[in-house]
Every structure is written in structure tokens, then in C-alpha cells.
Amino acid sequence: MELVLSWLKEYVEVDIPLPELAHALTMLGLEVEDIRLIGLPKPQDTKGYPFHGLEWDREKFVVAQIDEVMPHPNADRLVLCRLNDGREELTVLTGAPNLYDYKGIGPLAKPIKVAYAREGAQLYDGHQPGFVLTTLKRMKIRGVDSFSMVCSEKELGISEEHEGVILFDDDAPTGMPLVDYIGDAVISVSILPNMTRCASMIGLAREVAAVLDKPLRMPELTLPAGVGKASEQVKIEIRNPDLNPRFTAGLIREVEPRPSPYMIQLRLKLSGMRPINSVVDATNYVMLEAGEPLHAFDYDVLVQRAGGKTPTIITRTAEPGEKLTTLDDVERNLKDFTVLVADTAGSLSIAGVMGGQESEVRPETRNVLLEGASWNFINIRKSLQYLRINSEAGYRFSRGVHPALAEIGVRLCLLRMAAWSGGQIVDGLVDAYPQPYQDPLVAVSPADVTRQLGVQLTAEQIAAYLRRLQFECEVKDGQVFAKSPAHRMDIGEGVIGKADVIEEVARLYGYDNIPALIIASELPPQRPNPVEERLQFFQDTLVSLGLQEVINYRFTNPDQENRIYPPEAKPENQNYVELQNPIAVEKRILRRSLLASLLDTMERNVRLRDRLTLFEIGPVFLPDDSRQLPDQPYRLAIAMSGLRHPRAWDRKSSEKLDFYDLKGVVDALLSALHLEDVKFEPDAHPTFHPGKCARLIVSGEPAGWLGELHPQVMEQYDFSDSPVLAADLDMELLYQLSPKSFHAAQITAFPPVIEDLAMIAPEAVASAEIVNLIRKAGGFLLKNVELFDIFRGEQIGAGNKSLAYRLTYQAPNRTLTDKEVGKQRERIISQLEKELGIKVRTAA
Amino acid sequence: MSEKSPLVIELETLQQQAQTELAALKSESELQSWKTRYLGRSATVMQIFKRLPEAAPEQRAAIGQFANQVKNTLEAGFNQMMETVRQAQLQQSLKSEQLDVTLPGRVPARGRLHIQTQVLREVCHIFNEMGFQVFRTDEVESDEYNFELLNIPAHHPSRDMWDTFYTTKEGVILRTHTSPGQVRSMRAFNPDPIRVVLPGMCYRYEQMDASHEIQFNQIEVLVVGKDITFANMKGTLVEFAKRMYGKDVRTRIRPGYFPFTEPSAEMDVECFVCGSKGCPVCKGSGWLEILGCGMVHPIVLQNGGYDPEIYSGFAAGMGVERISMLRYHVDDIRRFWENDIRFLEQF
Known part of the structure; x- marks a missing residue:
């Protein structure tokens, strides 16, 4: 909303400098985003508010009058003006087309009032695109001296308009500094959704009056005695008062649409609206002035549609299949909830949104029916959304316009039309108001205010603040009974109304003035927080293992996700959380697989580093038909690729990361979780190389997969030639199975006995089987079994491998004897042979 | 005033010669052989005690005293020189082992949170x-x-x-x-x-x-x-x-x-x-x-x-x-x- 300072001052006295006004507005909730100065000087201290604009030097820019427009001796497209700037008479050269009509007709009976810039004035160059500053200098144009200028709006920084020079109204005072005549400030104010009552000059003035504690000066609303009787010339029928609580109509006859006075056009332009003619301008002007969007119908069209009889305005919802061509020349399909203003012949306009083409005001319109109404804001918003229309009327009506404004708007607009377009107002308004708005009465006590705001106010003080905002207040038994004023609809009933009213008290008391106090109230019980602890545990452990965390978009598409499967193993008809309104086709679903999004990240980065080790923790989205919301478990994905040791100045090459590097990370993670019953089962998963893939089983439960990517999966990505290792783990399960506490092992002073055991085993026997067997046979004295060598070769025989394990025996309370260790060793050797058919080669 | 015993003169000559040699030594091994030569079991100073009977009986105690004094002086000289040589060697080796500390370090893989x-x-x-x-x-x-x-x-x-x-x-x-x-x-x-x-x-x-x-x-x-x-x-x-x-x-x-x-x-x-x-x-x-x-x-x-x-x-x-x-x-x-x-x- 553009606040035009001179306009605001019609309704309230503003006796503070502009930066202070801007601050006052901001602290009321009317955030000032920009301040455009029209001719006014920029303040010294802007208080951080963004001021910009062209200052008009008082000596160099004045109102002047042209007494005669004469042809230029050497140029058809230029004229010479005999001009009086209040000091002297001069001849000024101009090419303004809107002066051509006066050329050569001799001295003007009514001088033309213009904006005149003297030599040395600094203004914008009208001929250059954009706004480029220039200084007026003396020069010769086609043999005629030129040193000053009659200005266009663009040259003065008012608008982009440079077609002609500004022509002021006849009463403009010749010789007055221009800044005194039309100097202004346009303050861009952001209107919060619950403050649409402020989307008008009076609305803003009311707030300013309240904060400055000044009276609000309402414009004259009394209509002069008119001709005829409006109630005999139009009837109103409201079919659904819930959707249309009020409809007020006024009539004006014998108007003549013409250009509005310059000052009116200027205000409309500064407010961001385009002047059209004095009839249409009046409706827009009053909307900006009072906040009531108005609609003007060509009354004669209505009479014609009624077959010459008295027209009846009907407000109703649209019929099935009904269409209407709006004044922007678009044929609109209407919905059964859309409210229309219609007559007996059909629809006229979309209520509160946009007028229809047929009954709009044209230059030849003479008789006007003016509509001021009140509409259900939820309904208007629905229509706006469905029709995808943005209009000033729609903006206001979809946020709620108080029905009292309908009448105020019609009265003001009739007065403005009569003033600017001639014409005579028809006596009386036709006012259908079947559902009068009950302005809420809210009870609020000083205790309520203290409880919410933490400040102490008396009932009288509370009432005084609210009265400044035009609440009608009564103080009774220490309570304030405040009646919401008849221009706002944001105050509710009961506890809601109380909160609404307390907010108003807070705004006027000043958020700045409320103290900042630490909470004194009791601290809530501190609860265990396993979800958060789990998340941080996994993040921190993986970071300590040297991995980089990434966070990906949850948005993806099935093809992208399915790259983790080889072409012939793509899952079909996966059930995804799917978006109704995706931002792009490739972002139309939410991920089911964390691994897929992590591999995408790996792909984008793979050529940037020798070695990449990444992880991501986050939710995946699994629809569950039995519940409303999808299952959203947190998963953990790990991906690694590249060199085991990045290249450096003293290390030219390194082996590549392989399955066991990934497994090492998983091992470390499991050990940090103190999980004991852990198995890595060789198993097949389509994503992974069949021989380099394991399923993690913890306490008998599947807890995820790890492996090297299947070559056919690799082909679908733009990876380098290093293998890519990846894991997808059920971190919620892992954490849940992790013991809540554990006992630290005793550190004993008695020396361990360490023995190596070398054996040849068939390839098919997994190391884990051998280790498990050794552990079982070794008994409680065997503390540790560690593989330290593995060897394959001719001397071992094909299909065999040589394995060497280091066994550590230790007792907590004594030094073990050779005899004790020997007994265990024999058991292990015989069990290996008996159970697995493995021959131990050496034991030492 | 009695004549100086020839033994004393021998000791004096020996001390001077040993000290002159010592001052020129540069390494631990040179020092060790010097020590063997002048302070070893068969060194002149050590042998003096056996040769005391060559001297007049009234001079023997003084000669023995003097021989001890020479021995102590040479030992102290040796220890001091040894310390000097060791210091010099340490300095030498420290100097030769100097790294280019501006070469990059070996950074362990460092993980980070997003x-x-x-x-x-x-x-x-x-x-x-x-x-x-x-x-x-x-x-x-x-x-x-x-x-x-x-x-x-x-x-x-x-x-x-x-x-x-x-x-x-x-x-x-x-x-x-x-x-x-x-x-x-x-x-x-x-x-x-x-x-x-x-x-x-x-x-x-x-x-x-x-x-x-x-x-x-x-x-x-x-x-x-x-x-x-x-x-x-x-x-x-x-x-x-x-x-x-x-x-x-x-x-x-x-x-x-x-x-x-x-x-x-x-x-x-x-x-x-x-x-x-x-x-x-x-x-x-x-x-x-x-x-x-x-x-x-x-x-x-x-x-x-x-x-x-x-x-x-x-x-x-x-x-x-x-x-x-x-x-x-x-x-x-x-x-x-x-x-x-x-x-x-x-x-």
C-alpha cells in the first residue's frame, strides 16, 4: 500500500518528521519498505529508512503560467511559450505535443498552469531511458535560446510519463515553489493480513492518529439534496445474506466522464493506479481513500436489459455452466460458489472481484449506478483462487471489508463524482442490509493484560488506548468492556476477542516499552530424548570416522531413484508419496531410498576429489495405506569411493577403497554401539556386486546392506573407475538394539599368552565360521581372535586359502601356564578338524 | 734448594704434550685413543708410581702427589673436551637433519557435519x-x-x-x-x-x-x-x-x-x-x-x-x-x- 503523505494529512495532523513517522508506522505493524520523495528534500537522519527521489530546489522549480503558445520559426514540432514564472515574462521553448492545440491562437483567455524549471535546475533527462540526472544549461535549439524548461512528470521524477508536459488545474498559484504546491512523499507500507483495514488513507490515518494521540478528521459524508428518488429507480434482491450481508446502491445522473483534476490524477498515480476518467477515477480514489471497493454500472444499460422497466439488482451464486466476460475481455467459467451481481437478464459482474464488460462505464455513459457492498471474505478468496484474478477489490474483499464501509464508500464516491464529472446525485441510497454485522463487545481486565504482556496497566489506561483506536469503552467493576469499532472485522469474541484487544493495547503501549524479562515460571520436567541422542550419536560417530555429512533434497522421481537397481531388476509400481503440485516433473515424489540420493551426490562430486567418503542421515517416505501419514523412518546411508589414501607429495599412488574399508566403518559404528550379536551374511541384493555384498544381521534382525555397487548399477551413473562402496542401514533398529549400558572390561596386570594358529581352509568356509568355532572351543580364557594373514597360491592348492589367526589367552587373576593354554589349543585344533575339516598347519 | 727430580721434569713435559694434543682433537674416537695413551694402564703417569723408587726417598711423597695432580688435570681436560666434541657433533647432526617445514602435512581424513x-x-x-x-x-x-x-x-x-x-x-x-x-x-x-x-x-x-x-x-x-x-x-x-x-x-x-x-x-x-x-x-x-x-x-x-x-x-x-x-x-x-x-x- 502506497501512503501519499499529502493525502494522509487531510485526515490527521502529522507534526513529526518523516523518518519518525516511518518509525511510528513500522512499530505499529505497518512496516515501511520504501520512501519515495516527490520534490521534498531528503532528511538528514533517515533513521535507517530507505529514502530516495529528486529534490526540487525551491528557487529553480516553480508553478508558472503560459499566456500564449507561439509557433517556432524554424521547427514544426517545437513551440515557443510566452510564460510568466511569477517574477518575469520569458519565452520558453518546448516540444510538448499537448501544447500544439494552443499554437498560434493568440493570447490565452485562461492561462495554462505548468511546472517550470529555471536555468541550473537539476532534473531527470526526459529523453533518456530510465532516470538520468541532468542540469539545465543555456543552449540554442534551432536558433532560439533555451535555458529553462516546462516539465513533464518524468523530468520531475513523478512517473514515467513523458508524452507531454504537466498541465495543472487552473487554480495553481503562479510563482509558488513547486515543492510547496505538489511536493510529497510516498511511503510504501506492507499491510499485514490482519490489518487490511489499513489498506486506505483513512485506515492509515486512523492508526497514525491513534499513535500520535490526535483526532481523526473524517471527510464530509452528507449528500446534498438531490433529484428524484433512488429507491424508485433500482431494486435490490440479495439471495444469500451469508455471502452478501450488505448491498448499498447510489445513483447519479447527467455525469460527463472527463479527465479528473490533475491533483486527483497525481494521487492515483502516486498510489500506483492509472487515471482513466473522472467517473472511474472516483471509484478508485474512494477505494484508496476509505477502503471500500466500489463498482460503477452504466445505469442506462441496466434499464435497457430490464426492458425499460426499473432494474433489479440480484446478488446470487452462479448457475451451473454460467459464464461472464469480465472487463479485461476474458470469458470466465464460473463455479457454483462464485457470487455474482446480476439482474433479471443475467450476470453483470463477479461480486467483489471484477466487473463485467457489458455494463461498464464508457466515455458516453451519462447515468451511473454505484455499488458499495460487503461480501463474505472466505467466499471471495475461493473465487479469486479459482479464477486466478488479482484485483485491488479482490485483495480487500478477500480479507474482509466491514459492511459499514459500503455506505461510507457510496456517499463519498457520489460526492467525488459530482465534483469531478458534473451531474446530479439522486436522492437517497438504496440499502439492502439483511445481516447487520454485530461488532463484538470484549471484556478485558488489567489482570488479563498483565498475564499476557507482563506490564501493569489500570482499566482506565487500557480503555484510553483502545479509545484512541475508536473502540467504544466502558469501565465497570475494574473491567474494560470494549466494543469493536465499525470499520474492522479482525476482533473476535470471548477468549479470542480478548487476545485481539490485548494485541491492540500492546501496539499502542509500544512493543519497545514492554520489558525483557527472563521466564520466572517453573521449568518443565527434563525428559530423556532418545530420538535426538540417536541422531547425534550417528552423526558424531561417522564424522569421527572421517566421513562428510551431506543433506539432500527429499524430492526426486522414480527413474532417478531406480538408478540404484540394474536395468532388469527395476522395481515396478513402487508406492511413493507423490506431490499434487510438484515444482518440476523430476521432483514429483519424495524419496524412498536414502542411498539413491546419496549416490546422486557422490556422482556430482566424484571428479572433484581423489577420495570421497560421505554419509547422510534423514527420513525416507513410505506410504502406509492403513494410516493417514506415511511412515517416515530415519535411515543411514554411507558411500565411499576413490583412493584409500589421497595423493600427496610423498605418496604418488594408493590402493583404491574396497569392501573392507566400508566394512571397517560399519564395524567401528557397531562397536561404538556396543552391539555384540552381529553377523555379516553373504547375500544377494540387486544393487550390489553378488560376490561383494553383505547383509547385516544384528540380534537375528536384518539391519541393512553393504557392498560394492553392481557393475550394471555403476553403468547408470557417471562414476570414475574406482569401485563405489555403499551401505544403507536401519539406524533406528541399530540404536534400539544397542545396550543401554555396558560394563568396562578389567585391565589385568597378568601377562597374556599369545599364540598364532595357521591353517588351510577351503574357500567356501567363511572366516567368520572359523572365528566363531575358535571362540567357542577356546573357552573363557581366550580373550581375542584376530585374523592377521590370508594367502592363496599354488602351494596351498586351488580352491583353498591359508589363514593365520592370532589368539590371545588371559586370566584375570594369574599368569597362565603352558599346560592350561595347551589344553585349549588342542580343543580348538580338534574342533576345527571335526566340525569344519580344517587342518591346522602350525601352532606356536 | 734441591734439584727437580727427573721424574717431575718428565711429568711436566708429559702434561704439556698431552694438553697440546688434546686441544687439537675433533672426534670421540681420537679422544678415546688419547685417553688410552695418556691415562691408560700403561700410560706414563700410571707408570710413575711404580718408578718412585728411582727417586730420592724424601722426594717420593711429593712426586707421588704431583703425579696424581697431573692425572686429575688430564682427566678433567679429557672430560671437558669430550663434552665439547659431543656438543659439536650434536649440533652437526641436528643441522644435517633439518626438514623443510613448509612442506604440507599429512592430514588424516577429517569428517564434518553438514x-x-x-x-x-x-x-x-x-x-x-x-x-x-x-x-x-x-x-x-x-x-x-x-x-x-x-x-x-x-x-x-x-x-x-x-x-x-x-x-x-x-x-x-x-x-x-x-x-x-x-x-x-x-x-x-x-x-x-x-x-x-x-x-x-x-x-x-x-x-x-x-x-x-x-x-x-x-x-x-x-x-x-x-x-x-x-x-x-x-x-x-x-x-x-x-x-x-x-x-x-x-x-x-x-x-x-x-x-x-x-x-x-x-x-x-x-x-x-x-x-x-x-x-x-x-x-x-x-x-x-x-x-x-x-x-x-x-x-x-x-x-x-x-x-x-x-x-x-x-x-x-x-x-x-x-x-x-x-x-x-x-x-x-x-x-x-x-x-x-x-x-x-x-x-
């Missing part, structure tokens, strides 16, 4: 210290919790504040803010007092550009209890701002609007990019908007199971990526989920 995890934790940590506990809720939410229970009915104009992603399932959306956690935590904890931090990923249907993301982190705090006031909200948030942005940071709080709080407010801190002088980041105002807040709306308290005539509360929410953008001068919000390793490794 920058937004770091900042999210930092904010949560500040609130943890003030007695707030983290409470996480789902990212795919119901319309009911995301809007309706927060006093945002269907078709209400305030819905325009959130551009929403709808799923194909009726009433299921991507949460547009962390605020659904307000009613969820209230329903989980009532009638206990509440102090929670609600962090997490939120979604808005927007055209993506340098300052607009469809996916972003938000952190919200919620306090519910008896006697919780707007002044407490200010106190808590000013304290947060001091811990987050520096203890001398100035703040201001001005009216705002959210359907689920009333009174609602926006909080600004003085621009730390330009020191509140005015810059493009703060659009010349000297202030940066950092969070929205307000007293919990009575309808929301009711929906959470708290009687608004007895309980009150406040909520505040902020964007987490914005914090990083301001602090690290990140000029494009899309950097965060792009996961370019060159970006992530900086933090």
Missing part, C-alpha cells in the same frame, strides 16, 4: 541451555496439524502466507513450517509446562532462486505455562540473540502477524554485516529480520489441551539457512542441498 547440522545444533544448544528440549515431528504432515489446529482454517486468507506442496492423498501435505510441532508437543505433554525446540526441514512451493528454496530448515521454540508473558518472550529472545550474535547486539521487536500467535511480532537484530551502518544485506535499514514470534493464540492453546484462561505461552520461529547465509556471506541459498564438496569442506 554446515546446516552445525548451525541447527548451535541454535538448539543455546535453547537447551535455557531449559528447552528438542522435539522433532514428521516432515509429511496433515493439513489439520499444519493449518487447521493452528487457527488457519481452509480458505482463510492467511493461508496465502504459505505456498504449500500438496500430496496426492487428501489432507496430507509437506509441512510448511515447524509449527505443527506446537500442537503435537502440547498434546504429548499437557498438562505439564512446556519448553521445546522444534527443528527440522520444511517445504514451500516456490520458484527457486538465490534467495528462495523449496526445502529449508526452520527452528521454532514453544513455551507454555502459567504466567508466561510477552515480557518473558522478549527476555528469552533477547537472551538468545545475545548468545547467538554477540552479547552487545541490539535488538528490536515490532508488530507482525501469524494466525497462531497474538500479539505477534518480528524481531530484528542490528545488521552485523555492516555494523548497522546500512548495506545491501540489510537494505540500508541497519536491521536484519531474524525471527517471527508471538504469544500462543488461545485457539492453539485450546487445541493443545491447555485452558487459555489459565495457561499462556509464546512461540518463535526462524530460518536456519538465513543464519548461515548472513554469517558466512553465502549468496545463494541453493548451495546448501547441492552438496558440492568444495562448499561443504569449508565449514
